[in-house]
Each structure stands twice: as structure tokens, then as C-alpha cells.
Amino acid sequence: MQTPFFFIISLLASTIMAGCISDDVTYSPDARLTFSTDTLRFDTVFTDLGTQTARLLVHNRNNKGVEISRIRVRGDEGIFSINVDGVSGTVFDNVEIRANDSIYVFVECLIDATDGNRPFLVEGQLDFETNGNLQTVVLEAYGENATRLRNVRIDSDFRMTAERPYIIFDTLTVSRDATLTIDAGSRLYFHDKALLQVEGSLLALGEQGKEISMRGDRTGNVLPDTGYEILAGQWEGIRFGAGSFGNRMEFVEMQSTTQGIEIDSCGVTDRDKLTLVNSWLHNSQGNVLRSSHSKVDVYGCVFSEAGKAVVSLTGGSHTFSQCTLANYYLFAISPESILTLEHVKEEAGDPSPVMKGEFTNSIIYGMMSPITPGDLKDTEVYLSNVLLGISGSDDDHFINCIWDENPQFETIREDYYFNYRLKEDSPAIGAGNPAFVTETDRYDMDGTDRLAGGNPALGAYAR
Numbered sequence: 156m157q158t159p160f161f162f163i164i165s166l167l168a169s170t171i172m173a174g175c176i177s178d179d180v181t182y183s184p185d186a187r188l189t190f191s192t193d194t195l196r197f198d199t200v201f202t203d204l205g206t207q208t209a210r211l212l213v214h215n216r217n218n219k220g221v222e223i224s225r226i227r228v229r230g231d232e233g234i235f236s237i238n239v240d241g242v243s244g245t246v247f248d249n250v251e252i253r254a255n256d257s258i259y260v261f262v263e264c265l266i267d268a269t270d271g272n273r274p275f276l277v278e279g280q281l282d283f284e285t286n287g288n289l290q291t292v293v294l295e296a297y298g299e300n301a302t303r304l305r306n307v308r309i310d311s312d313f314r315m316t317a318e319r320p321y322i323i324f325d326t327l328t329v330s331r332d333a334t335l336t337i338d339a340g341s342r343l344y345f346h347d348k349a350l351l352q353v354e355g356s357l358l359a360l361g362e363q364g365k366e367i368s369m370r371g372d373r374t375g376n377v378l379p380d381t382g383y384e385i386l387a388g389q390w391e392g393i394r395f396g397a398g399s400f401g402n403r404m405e406f407v408e409m410q411s412t413t414q415g416i417e418i419d420s421c422g423v424t425d426r427d428k429l430t431l432v433n434s435w436l437h438n439s440q441g442n443v444l445r446s447s448h449s450k451v452d453v454y455g456c457v458f459s460e461a462g463k464a465v466v467s468l469t470g471g472s473h474t475f476s477q478c479t480l481a482n483y484y485l486f487a488i489s490p491e492s493i494l495t496l497e498h499v500k501e502e503a504g505d506p507s508p509v510m511k512g513e514f515t516n517s518i519i520y521g522m523m524s525p526i527t528p529g530d531l532k533d534t535e536v537y538l539s540n541v542l543l544g545i546s547g548s549d550d551d552h553f554i555n556c557i558w559d560e561n562p563q564f565e566t567i568r569e570d571y572y573f574n575y576r577l578k579e580d581s582p583a584i585g586a587g588n589p590a591f592v593t594e595t596d597r598y599d600m601d602g603t604d605r606l607a608g609g610n611p612a613l614g615a616y617a618r
Contacts, residue, residue: 181219189214197296198374202268211260215252223250230279266298272318274299317341329355339365344372345390354396361406363602369409388440397421407434415439420447424472433600442467454596457615460484464491470498472511477596479614482521483568492524499534512536516587518614520544540588576616587611
């Protein structure tokens with residue numbers, strides 16, 4: 156007997172539908188969810204500015220599918236919001252997770268401004284109701300009020316304090332006759348493409364234990380346990396104009412820039428352009444410090460991680476004492492030396508004065524050549540008691556140097572850990588000349604006396 160056509164079609168449809176269903180749904184109260192964390196924490200959240208998106212992984216480790224009858228946010232109204240399956244809100248019903256599968260729940264946080272100056276805790280709960288079970292993930296953030304500066308020009312003396320952090324948008328300009336003073340412990344967060352343009356004077360006067368922070372305004376982690384500060388190019392940096400003099404930066408940590416500190420050419424070398432003391436400037440897409448035909452004096456500082464030369468000097472008068480210049484940049488191998496020196500000799504037809512440079516009790520080391528290749532004979536550039544990661548020998552311009560040695564930094568590049576203190580077996584320990592230690596750099600960034608144990612160590616740290 157011939158099988159009816161409609162029966163064959165019905166059988167095929169049933170078979171196809173059965174093949175599309177890979178698991179059943181269980182309604183047993185024993186079928187519980189598991190989560191990637193029991194507390195989802197945000198880093199400090201600036202009020203009135205949204206956070207980066209955090210994500211929570213929700214697992215169904217059962218052999219059958221489950222239906223979450225409700226996902227909802229509880230707590231302060233409107234602070235936390237979630238996104239499930241591409242839809243934003245605070246409550247979601249009937250969300251299915253297949254057997255041995257998982258879903259992401261994305262969480263954002265927006266905190267309203269208050270009158271306070273100190274960070275304050277806000278909390279919420281993210282509830283999951285499944286088969287009569289209530290499971291909760293804690294949501295936690297610290298809100299902080301901030302002072303926002305948008306395209307501001309400072310035309311008279313102005314002081315930034317440590318009471319609240321500053322978020323700088325666009326360009327913050329210090330006019331020719333004005334001085335910007337930044338108090339110890341102040342925190343400056345720069346938005347994308349923000350710039351500090353100094354035509355007058357900058358006095359950023361941090362202290363040991365109360366350092367001034369200058370960085371991009373992206374907080375939180377870009378990788379697990381790794382903050383956004385490892386990403387260069389988040390803001391432009393600092394530019395000192397040709398008519399700017401008497402600038403001083405002490406105990407400043409400046410990072411995640413496009414071009415670090417850039418000093419415009421002025422051709423004046425009998426006036427102090429910039430003095431840097433016990434500061435760490437690092438992680439720039441370009442140079443960390445670029446100076447042209449200016450007078451710059453540097454004491455006890457670290458310059459590190461750059462896509463180009465870490466320090467680039469052209470002409471002028473430059474003094475570096477007890478400094479560390481290092482390059483372990485994450486995102487590229489620089490085509491330039493760690494320290495580049497230009498206009499060190501007279502050139503026919505060029506009226507610009509040649510460079511005067513003195514580098515003492517310092518370290519220049521990293522993944523590329525430490526110094527611009529070339530002969531320093533007949534120049535006024537001298538390196539005394541400097542560790543260089545390249546083979547060579549002393550002469551009239553390289554004096555008591557340590558050649559082709561590893562300084563044994565604490566840095567572990569593959570772990571994104573950058574620390575330029577010295578290990579106990581470092582050849583730089585005790586290799587300095589005490590006659591080069593000045594009152595300005597006698598104590599390092601940690602407050603350690605360089606002369607307490609005899610001959611000082613090379614570099615920015617006393618040990």
C-alpha cells in the first residue's frame with residue numbers, strides 16, 4: 156500500500172523539529188546558576204560620567220536547559236543598568252540558558268554628583284530568580300565628585316588642589332603671564348586628545364607620598380588585573396611654549412600620553428626652562444620627553460616606555476643626574492635609540508648653538524640601542540658613571556661607564572609590570588660617584604638617602 160504523501164511530510168517535519176531541540180528545560184529547584192564572580196566591582200566612578208562596561212558570565216552547568224524567570228537590578232534607583240541579549244534595562248523576564256551553556260550580562264554604572272569631596276560607596280544587587288531560587292550578585296562602586304575643565308584658558312595665577320580630581324577636556328592653556336600651581340596629591344585626568352599647553356609657567360609640586368598624578372581618564376581594567384594606564388595615546392601630553400620659563404615638576408607621575416612632554420625651541424639656554432625632580436614619566440606613543448634648544452635640568456627621574464626615543468634632545472643645555480632611561484614599550488619596537496642626541500656639533504650655515512649635555516650616575520637600558528650612534532669627540536656632551544646596555548669603552552666623553560651590562564630592574568614586561576628599582580645583584584648598586592649627588596637628588600622617590608650606604612647606586616632609585 157502506498158504511504159500517503161501528507162504522512163511523509165508530517166514525519167519529516169517532526170524529525171526536523173526534534174533535531175532542532177538539543178535539550179529540555181528543567182524546572183527542578185536543584186538546578187542553580189553559577190557566576191564568574193559573586194561581587195562585581197567598579198573602579199572609582201566619576202560622578203555624572205558613565206563607566207566602562209563590566210561583564211558578568213552566568214553559567215548553567217546542568218545537563219538540561221533552565222529558564223531564568225526574572226533578572227533584575229535592586230538598589231539605588233538608576234545607578235546600575237544591565238544589558239541582556241543586546242537590550243538595556245533593569246528587569247528581564249524568561250531568559251533561557253541551554254544545557255552546559257552560559258550568557259553574558261553587561262553592567263554599567265552612572266552616579267549623580269554630590270557636594271562631598273571624598274569617595275563614597277554605592278551598592279546594588281543583581282537578582283536571578285530560577286525555579287524558585289533567588290541568587291544575588293553584589294554590585295559595588297565608589298563614586299567621586301570631580302572638577303571638570305572644558306577648553307579653559309588660565310589668564311591669571313591659578314591653583315589646583317588635592318580636594319577633588321580634575322578631568323580636563325580639550326586644551327587647558329596657561330597664558331603667557333599666568334602661573335598654574337598644582338598642589339601635592341592632586342590628580343589630573345585627561346580626556347581623549349586633551350592637552351596641557353603652557354605659555355606661562357607650571358609649578359607641579361608633589362611630595363614623597365603625595366605624588367601628583369597625570370593620566371588618561373579611562374579607569375578600570377583593560378585586561379584582568381591590568382588597568383587602562385598601560386595604554387599609551389589616551390591624551391596628548393604637556394607642551395611648553397617658546398616663551399615659557401621657570402617651570403618645575405616634582406614628584407609627578409605622568410603616563411599614557413601621545414607625545415609626553417614637548418618643549419618648543421626658544422634658543423635661550425641661560426634661563427631655566429624646566430626642572431624635573433623625582434618624577435616618573437612613562438608610556439608614550441612618541442617620546443616621553445622631547446626638548447629643543449632649551450635649558451632642562453633633571454634629577455632623580457625615570458623616563459620609560461615610548462614608541463620612539465624615550466628622551467630626544469636637540470641642542471640646548473641638558474643635565475641629567477641620577478636618572479633612569481629605559482624602554483620596554485608594549486606595542487612596538489622603537490626604531491630610535493632610547494636617548495637621541497641631535498645638533499651636538501657645529502654645522503655649516505646653522506646659527507643654532509650646539510648641545511651642552513651632562514649625564515651622571517644614570518642608567519640607559521632597554522630593548523633597543525641606548526644612545527644615538529656616533530662620535531662625541533669635539534662635543535660638549537659627557538656621560539660619567541652611566542650604565543649602558545651596549546658594548547663600548549671609555550674615552551674623554553664616556554667616563555667610568557659600565558658597558559654591556561643588565562641593570563637588573565624589577566620590571567617584568569610580559570606581566571605588564573614596570574618597576575625600575577634594582578634587584579640585589581644589580582651591577583648598578585654602589586657604582587655611582589658621590590661627588591655627583593646634589594642636594595636636589597640626594598633622596599630618591601622613596602625618600603631613601605643615596606649616600607647612606609657609601610657610593611650611590613646608578614639610576615633614579617637608591618637601591
